[in-house]
Amino acid sequence: MKKILFVTMIALMVAVLAACGSDKEETGKAEGAEQKTITFGVTPWTSTVPPTKIAGLILKDMGYEVVETSADAGSVYTGLSRGDLDVFMDAWVPIHQTYLDKYEDTISSTSVSYPDGETGWTVPTYMEDINTVEDLKGREAEFGNNFYGIEAGAGATIESNEILEAYEFDMTQVNSSEGGMLAQAQKMMADEEPVVFYGWRPHTMFNKFDLKVLTNEKGFFETSSVEVITNNELKGNAPEAYEFLSNWSISIDDVEEMIVKIEEGDDPETVAQEWIDNNQDKVDEMLGK
Template identity: 30%
Template sequence: MKKNILFILLACLIVMPSCQRIKKQDVLLLYPNWAEGIAITNLAQIILEEKGYTVTIKRLELGPIYASLSRGDADVCMDTWLPNTHKDYWIKYGNKLEILGTMFDDGITGLVVPTYVDINSIEELNANKDKFNGKIYGIASGAGIYRTTEDAIKEYNLELTQISSSETSMITALKKAIAHKEWVVITGWKPHFMWAEYDLKPLKDPKNIYPKDEIKIIARKGFSTDKPELAKFFTNFSMDEKMLNELMSDVLKDNDPTIGARIFYDKHKELLQSWVVKKETAKQL
């Protein structure tokens, strides 16, 4: 009998740590490999962990992010562009998701060139296609801006091909071209650190192919009911362009994004911590 009791106690001791780990993970955040997504997600992790929460963050491509949230396999993504750029994903998964808040309310997308390039409209690209080597540098083919650019190529009958790559590769191509004063056109968006790092201009889009968007924070369906205090934090998490550019600039200072996010956090601690509410307060809201 004593052996049985001892066995049960040992089993409990073995099982309990893993159970505690599962219980302690308060929120799982997914984010795309984009500058603003990396910055705000790492910052959110720091803010919440300072308040005693356990936060896990995971980088995925956009499609798997929406799919994971819709299945309830993860909790939140802070970098979704709605209602236009990610429209296809929202049509497919939106009924299994909920919007917690607006992180940024002035998102724009489009084609971007250095200011020394003397054209000002998408309609002028064909006449100068050789100067651009027939290329538009874009990001991953699963991104909304990639699809919108394919639409722009059709609508404007552009004789240029979009090159799918990572955001990092696209920025590298931009940087290299600028260093040699070469003509280059990329897919761009605001907010993004590129606007602070380089002298750029958006090309006019007379056919309005590229829409304006808001960056929404979305969650699995039921998240705000299950965890109202965390939902309220994400509702409160909002930045203007100046603040967001400062955050991204800090994050760029080191290969480890947590270092830059911590620098930003230390500068704005009082404001950032005010976004976190107590459980009792959240239930009343």
Template identity: 30%
Template structure:
């Protein structure tokens, strides 16, 4: 039985029917057919993918820091960035064979000389990014009044006859052991870890006590404390070096914009130290990179915008 109300209001019934038909037509036109661009389908990305960049890195504090920094910078520009950890030797092989695109921490002209000499025909050097000498040596607080390793014996008691070091297998520990022998130092080289060494430095610095440690640059310790290297007349710790950005020889052709940005990449000791400090304080390298970029956008713009 049809309700009487329908016959009393035919115009309303027709209007309802029209609305329903319009809704059905709208759904057919907007939504579910293959190849359509309906509201429930993903929209095209605002930034077109620009390709994949493979950055090789060694497990060193500064390399982890800058590799993650550039991963964040480049991904914001629409690139896909893959970070690949490797030892130095296979990293240079991969870079030369185009299995990797970039390496941001080549120590030249000394530490990585053999690899550079062997593979340089397949590589490009984008220059030095670290704006201080990269070096290793014996480090003391600025308030320590001696300035050379050969003065250490005269102040042995103030240093408690100890050089505070890191793990025994590190190259800097071998250099420190050689220096103790060559300079005739009546000191004991204390093995431990980087964390233990830094804890000892922090305590001594707070109390204004004398301490000598095995140090290297770049390192966040130079951003946090006022420190200096003791001069090394015998060159047991080698010469100062530069930290270079290397690329596969074809990378500039494939990614000219990125190559240009990396050639403008420069960091001061305070800047890289600040980035490393964020990681040392417990942030993930990627989160540290994001925070550092937010706080130093003008610096990043000088690389990416010329």
């Protein structure tokens, strides 16, 4: 009887182990298997779309499944740090340095997309006597005591609050989406009213309107390096994808040109594929061919 019980227990154990092995094979999560799905964090900025779409299409051609998750900047960095997201194609450094410092144990800058992203407080050029942030002091009421910014979780929003504090401006930062901010600015510019808002390049705002980015003496909003950030586990889990992303680069002019096409109604993936087709030598270089 004991012998029969022992044999039965062994048979059950073998069956359980076989089932576990089968489950791993079916889900593609067998220990040591390469990760085949790459998840991008996508912020609600027009500058994020072209590089994300191009990188996604190339990774699909490499055999990966690609998933895009939309979130504000703070949530994207949190997702990267937790491993819920793998890649963010639009990190602005030093604006986002606080996030990189906070999650330095789990995320890293992998490559530079382009080194010349311009950002800062922006006004229309018809405001001829406003050329620096310092010029706003004492004139806050002319602007309705408002500075218009993007979403609350963005690094630019944090730095703009630091400007308000550093200069002791009698102003409030009004936060909304990129589209909401620009709609408000456009409405005021149509009547040539005083308005100050957050601007950056690459962006079609500089193609559509006559704008200038204000300089300042306190070192806020330095020229940004726009970089690719990855979760630290990606290098080991998907080495080929990581190698491609580590070789990534694109010109700011190309990104801005694609943004214009997308805003004019072209499909983002079609625009991205067109760039790939016209820059195959660049793609081969990033793929290490």
